[in-house]
Amino acid sequence: MSEAGTTTAIGGPVGPVQTKDRIFNLDMLRGFAVLGILAVNAVTFAWPVEVMMSEAPPPVDLGQADWVGFWAVDVFFSDKMRTLFTLLFGVSVFLVGGETRDRDRGSVLTRRLLWLGLFGLLHGMIWYGDILLHYAYCGLLFMLCRSWSAKRLLSWGGGLTLLWGVIATLGYLAIANAPAELAEQMRAGQPASDPESIAAVIQAYGTGAFGWFTQNVADWAMFQLAFSPFLIPITVPLMMLGLGLYKIGFFSGKAPMALYLALLVLGGLNLAAFAVFRWQDIMAGPEVDPTRGLAAAMGGLAPLISLFYASALILLTRYGLKPVLGLLAPVGRMAFTNYLTQTLIMASLYYLPWGPFWFGQQGPAAIWMSVGAIWLLQIVWSPLWLSRFTMGPFEWLWRRVTYKGPVPLRRAALPAAA
Template identity: 55%
Template sequence: MAATDAQTGGSPSPARLAPIAVKDRIFTLDMLRGWAILGILAVNAMAFAWPIAIEMDPSLAPPWPHDHANILGEWAKDVFFQDKFRSLFSMLFGVSIFLIGGTRFDEARGPLLLRRLLWLGLFGLIHGFALWFGDILLHYAYTGLLVMLVRSWSSRALIWTGVSLNLVFGLLSAVTALMTGLLPGAGQQQGGNPFGTTQDQLMQIIQAYQSGWPGALIENFKSAVILQLVSLTLVPVTAGLMILGMGLFKAGFLSGRSPTWIYVLLLLIGGANLAAFAWYDWQFYAAPHGAPDPTKGMAGVLGSFAPLITLAYVSLLILMTRFGLKIITGVFAPVGRMAFTNYLTQTLIMTTLFYMPWGPHWFGTIEPGRLWLVIGAVWLAQLIWSPLWLSVFTMGPFEWLWRCLTYWRWVPLRKTADA
């Protein structure tokens, strides 16, 4: 099996450097990847539908009612999705670096991994600057070029390094949130606004997006430039998550081979964090906009350790799979096998709805409460179309294109009898 070669660190012959067959895939990774790609949309939806400055500037009053539906919509996104699914996808990307590249000294797989990351960077440039500024592919590509250098480390070294990097970032974020919450007059939203947007400029941005091309393209390009610069500061965080994911896979955790008690323990720890965060965050969001933080920064402190909740999600899904509920967790696997395609089609669907010239131009009109209806519809579509596509083809269309470019040869797409 191709996955086994990578796991054992063996160096396969060039003849064996073929795409992983369907029968060789690791179910747990596909399932977790599908869960991650669906959850990412719940966070990204706001950035498709509204100027990103709304979530980054405490002085900007959101142009929607502060009613129960919108409070609940924002709270649910923040508590259950924000940073949790990006963390999971980053961990899984670290796993893919190891599975594709093998050990650092693998002379056959190393160049293959390098080409894969370089092509991903090109996809990210096109995606981010031509379609949607919130692209993460370019960030993953150049961060992956660093992480690939440590893929031969032991699981213990990888896990300790990944945990250390995430712990440093979590503590810094927690201290910042706590100090911000204790400052007199600290507003409801945490953080600063690198966009420097005023209320009038906010409305101008909304109008520009609603006008379609070229207004939306110009605004998207400006936001993409800023976000890519900001993303450079997040390299240590993302690299830490990728390294942690690689270590957890080598240790057997992400493939579902760890002892049951480890999953139960992480589920309890992450679940406790989630419950406390949910309680404090509700007070945070329910407070009038611009009012002092009623939690004195505790919501931000608990939210700084999102990877704990991520690992609780992973543990729950693996335990469900292990104890007879694979019929439920299995619905995410086809979505995960087409994660690249589903990520990009989320962009195509959402940009069509919100600001593409051929769409209805919903940008700046769908409030957070109602936005969940759009998210749910896209989830349903991808849960249905992924297994239908894979009943005929071995991989998603964008996976196929990426793989052809990586291997620099035509890769069969349609299923054969032994696929």
């Protein structure tokens, strides 16, 4: 999770970022995204990965409130928050590394991404769903493109993102409307699991001081080998798209109003349709698809909904709600710290040996209680921390190893403004 978001980082000297240099909209959007990411990740802390990877029944009986909670995550958060954060990560790569001809800043960016990869490896040992390692190697690829023009970035990034969205949409529709025999063959090829194997995983997580560790590392290795490499063609174009939008002034609110309005209309219609169709799909049960693939197809256009969110928040900031949305900016300034502390809290609650061990014991409604409590905690503690310190503790550690020298942490250590 990158915390870079500065104006001087574009053309100024290599060095730690000062608070006065930050760009509000980037911090605000990053805070919105990192909080939303927790809503998506929460169930992966609380349930065995086999439940998400197969048609196995959930480990607990689900009531109406649980289905509402599941629907809310799927419609409003899943894929949208990761997409939004990936767009912003592409911007931060440029803000830290500058143009490709700047070798000094390029060296800093390379060290920064390599250290991010190491943090991701360590983080993955606690929770298999880590995305930092993926961002690190995608960032090392994307940094070669950071000096491209806005037009080229938007053409390649936007074009590839649109292509994957069209493929996903048409694929979902084709699968849902395939002949019954073919559909049955495709279902037969999906991973299978049963309540007994799910119970065995829950027991493994609770066996001994390191029972959870063995299972978690196995799940992490599976994701790194079987899934993360195939996300590279999706992640890198999103970074291109994010930087292209930054270069035309989208994130600063200076892009043409027609662009924001178009994204509001198209993204809003897509979100509304997805909400309606997905609820119909959930209420019909797993064996029936009353929407004939429309629910899944609308979900395949997640980047459009992410841009809808960004456009709405940017315009709300421009037209008077900056004080309210300012609650999100400190969360975004400490996104790296907040992302990692979300893991520490959720893992402690659900499967680490010193916690209450709620793993496999709660439905989405109860899990949402944990999510809401952590949201409140991070919205409150982020500005309190930043009132005394220049950055979050993990941001400080990341910069300390990146710049290979002292980095001020306490506000009193900063030189007074001229």
